[in-house]
Amino acid sequence: MGMRVLITGASGVVGTLMRPRLRREGRILRLLDLVPPAPPEAGEAVEALTGSVTDPDLMARACEDVDAILHLGGISRENGWADILEVNIGGTQVVLEAARRAGVGRIVLASSNHAVGFRTVEPELPADSSPRPDTFYGVSKAAVEALGSLYHSRFGMDVICVRIGSCFERPPGxxxxxxxxxxDDGARLFEACLSCPSPGYRIVWGVSGNTRRIYSLAEAQALGYRATDDAERFAAEISGPAPTGDEAHYVGGPFCTTPLGEPN
Structure with a gap:
C-alpha cells in the first residue's frame, strides 16, 4: 500500500502548483477542494473529493487511510471576519480533529508571513517569531499555528506550520x-515536512534562497530542506516602485495598510 497524502485546497494556487510536483511512485494524492480538481492525467494516482474543510463528515471521509495531510485549504487573502473565522480558523480545527480521530500522525499547515506582518523587516527573521498579524487573515494564520500547537501537545501529532511568503511561478512584484x-522549492520544502522523522511541532519559513531574503532558512533546513532557487533572476524583468513607508518597514507589506475585513 502506497503512502496516501491528503491535500486540502488542491484546486487553489499553491495546491495546483504542488500537485504535479508531489507525485511519487507509490504515492496517492487525495485532492479536496470546493472546486473539483482537474481530472487525473495518465498514470496519475489521485483521488478527488469536492467540498469544504468546514464539513466534519466530509473531512472524516477525507482522512480515512491517510498517512499525512497538507492543509492548504482556506481563504487566501483578507476578507470579512465571519468568513475568515468560519473557513480559516474553524476549518482548520475541523481538519485537525478529523485527522486526530482517523489517527493521521503528520499534518503540514499552511501559515503565512501575514501572521507576523507587523514585525519590522530585519535580516534572518526567526521562523517562530511570535504573532504580530496585519489583517484578519493574518490573525487566522496565527490561530492556525496555535491550533497546530494544541493538537501536537494534547495528542502527540507531528505538526509543521509553514509561514509561506509568496508561492507563485514568478515573484509578484x-x-x-x-x-x-x-x-519547485515549495515542493522540496513540503517533501522535507512529510519525511522528516518525528519533527514534533515546528514553525518554518516557506521561502526560497533569495538574495534579498529577510526570513531565516535555518528552521526549514533543520527538517532537511535545501532551497535551490533565487528570485533575483527575475529582478531585471520586474517593474514597478519598491515599497515605501509602512509597506517597506513591516514584513506584511501592503497588508499592513489594507482596510480590515475588506476582500483584497
Whole structure:
C-alpha cells in the first residue's frame, strides 16, 4: 500500500502548483477542494473529493487511510471576519480533529508571513517569531499555528506550520524578490515536512534562497530542506516602485495598510 497524502485546497494556487510536483511512485494524492480538481492525467494516482474543510463528515471521509495531510485549504487573502473565522480558523480545527480521530500522525499547515506582518523587516527573521498579524487573515494564520500547537501537545501529532511568503511561478512584484517561494522549492520544502522523522511541532519559513531574503532558512533546513532557487533572476524583468513607508518597514507589506475585513 502506497503512502496516501491528503491535500486540502488542491484546486487553489499553491495546491495546483504542488500537485504535479508531489507525485511519487507509490504515492496517492487525495485532492479536496470546493472546486473539483482537474481530472487525473495518465498514470496519475489521485483521488478527488469536492467540498469544504468546514464539513466534519466530509473531512472524516477525507482522512480515512491517510498517512499525512497538507492543509492548504482556506481563504487566501483578507476578507470579512465571519468568513475568515468560519473557513480559516474553524476549518482548520475541523481538519485537525478529523485527522486526530482517523489517527493521521503528520499534518503540514499552511501559515503565512501575514501572521507576523507587523514585525519590522530585519535580516534572518526567526521562523517562530511570535504573532504580530496585519489583517484578519493574518490573525487566522496565527490561530492556525496555535491550533497546530494544541493538537501536537494534547495528542502527540507531528505538526509543521509553514509561514509561506509568496508561492507563485514568478515573484509578484518588487516585494516578491525577498518573499518568493518558487514552486519547485515549495515542493522540496513540503517533501522535507512529510519525511522528516518525528519533527514534533515546528514553525518554518516557506521561502526560497533569495538574495534579498529577510526570513531565516535555518528552521526549514533543520527538517532537511535545501532551497535551490533565487528570485533575483527575475529582478531585471520586474517593474514597478519598491515599497515605501509602512509597506517597506513591516514584513506584511501592503497588508499592513489594507482596510480590515475588506476582500483584497
Amino acid at each position: 518588487v516585494r516578491g524578490l525577498s518573499t518568493w517561494l518558487s514552486p
